[in-house]
Amino acid sequence: MVKIGNLELGEFPLLLAPMEDVSDPPFRAVCKENGADLMYTEFISSEGLIRDAAKSVQKLDIFEYERPIGIQIFGNEIESMREAAAIAEAAGPDILDINYGCPVHKVACKGAGAGILLDIDKMVAMTAEIVKRVNIPVTVKTRLGWSQDTIRIVEVAERLQDVGIQAISIHARTRQQMYKGEADWSYLNQVKDNPRLKIPVFGNGDIDSPEKAKAYREKYNVDGMMIGRASIGYPWVFNEIKHYFETGNKLPGPDLEERIKVTKKHLDFSVQWKGEKQGILEMRRHYTNYFRGMPNFKPFRTRMVTAESYDEVAGILEEIHEVFADYQF
Structure with a gap:
C-alpha cells in the first residue's frame, strides 16, 4: 500500500499531473471518474496568492469529489512560499505540493520551478520552511536536473526527504530538454536504489499507453506514475492502464x-x-x-x-x- 502521510493510495497509484491551463476542476472531475487516484491543481504563483490576485485565488478551488487532492505552488522567494503555503493549506487540500519542475522560461529563469535546480541548497532550505509552516503532507514535483551535466536527483530526493517531504514525483527529463527527447527513467531506478530513501517515488514522462505503463512499472521500480499529456482529451487512460495491469488485456477505447x-x-x-x-x-x-x-x-x-x-x-x-x-x- 502506497501512503503519503495517512493517505492510502492503493498498491500502485496513478496521479494526474498538474498542467497549466489544463488541470482545472472540470478536467480533474472527468479524470477522477475515469480512474485517477490523486490529482493536483494547476501550479499557483506564491506571489499571486499573497497579493490576492483573482486568477491565483480561483485556482485554490477544490471540491469534495476530487479527494484526495493536492494544491501545487511555485515561487522563488522562501518567505513568499511560506506565506503561500499557509494560504493554500487554508483552502483544505489533502496535500501541498511544491513545483520544482516547470521548465518554461518565464518561470525557470526567475529561479522558480525547475530554475531552483541550479541552487539545490536553496531548494532544500525552501522545502524545509514550507514543511514547518503547514500541518498537511508536503510533496515535491521536480526534474532530473537543470541539464545533463548537473543531474543530482539521488542527492536531491534524499535531502528533501530529510527535511520532511512525504513523496516525490520526478519528470525524467532535464530542464534543458523541456518536453523533447526521450524521458530517461533509469535515474528513477537510482533514486529507488538508495537504501536511505523511504518515501514514495512517482515517475513521470512519456507514459502514453497501457503497454508502456506496464513495461515501465516492471523495469523501473517506481511506486506509482504521474500522467500528464496522455490524459488531455483522453481521461480514459487511467482506467485503461489499471485494467491492463490487472488482466494483461487492453480495454476497447471509447466510442x-x-x-x-x-x-x-x-x-x-x-x-x-x-x-x-x-x-x-x-x-x-x-x-x-x-x-x-x-x-x-x-x-x-x-x-x-x-x-x-x-x-x-x-x-x-x-x-x-x-x-x-x-x-x-
Whole structure:
C-alpha cells in the first residue's frame, strides 16, 4: 500500500499531473471518474496568492469529489512560499505540493520551478520552511536536473526527504530538454536504489499507453506514475492502464458516444464552475483533443471554438453524433 502521510493510495497509484491551463476542476472531475487516484491543481504563483490576485485565488478551488487532492505552488522567494503555503493549506487540500519542475522560461529563469535546480541548497532550505509552516503532507514535483551535466536527483530526493517531504514525483527529463527527447527513467531506478530513501517515488514522462505503463512499472521500480499529456482529451487512460495491469488485456477505447458524453460532462462542470461565458471559453482548448483523429472534423471544431452559448455547443455535439454515427475509432 502506497501512503503519503495517512493517505492510502492503493498498491500502485496513478496521479494526474498538474498542467497549466489544463488541470482545472472540470478536467480533474472527468479524470477522477475515469480512474485517477490523486490529482493536483494547476501550479499557483506564491506571489499571486499573497497579493490576492483573482486568477491565483480561483485556482485554490477544490471540491469534495476530487479527494484526495493536492494544491501545487511555485515561487522563488522562501518567505513568499511560506506565506503561500499557509494560504493554500487554508483552502483544505489533502496535500501541498511544491513545483520544482516547470521548465518554461518565464518561470525557470526567475529561479522558480525547475530554475531552483541550479541552487539545490536553496531548494532544500525552501522545502524545509514550507514543511514547518503547514500541518498537511508536503510533496515535491521536480526534474532530473537543470541539464545533463548537473543531474543530482539521488542527492536531491534524499535531502528533501530529510527535511520532511512525504513523496516525490520526478519528470525524467532535464530542464534543458523541456518536453523533447526521450524521458530517461533509469535515474528513477537510482533514486529507488538508495537504501536511505523511504518515501514514495512517482515517475513521470512519456507514459502514453497501457503497454508502456506496464513495461515501465516492471523495469523501473517506481511506486506509482504521474500522467500528464496522455490524459488531455483522453481521461480514459487511467482506467485503461489499471485494467491492463490487472488482466494483461487492453480495454476497447471509447466510442463516439462515450467521447461526446464525457465532453459534455466536462463542459457542464466548466460552466458550473466559471459561468456560461467563461466556462465555454475555457473549454475551447479541449474539443480537438476529445475528437482527435476523426476525418473531416475541422468544420465542427471551428464551430465549437467559436460558439458562444451552452445550447449552441450542445447542439453541435448532437450533430456530431448524427454525422459520425458509423465512425469507428
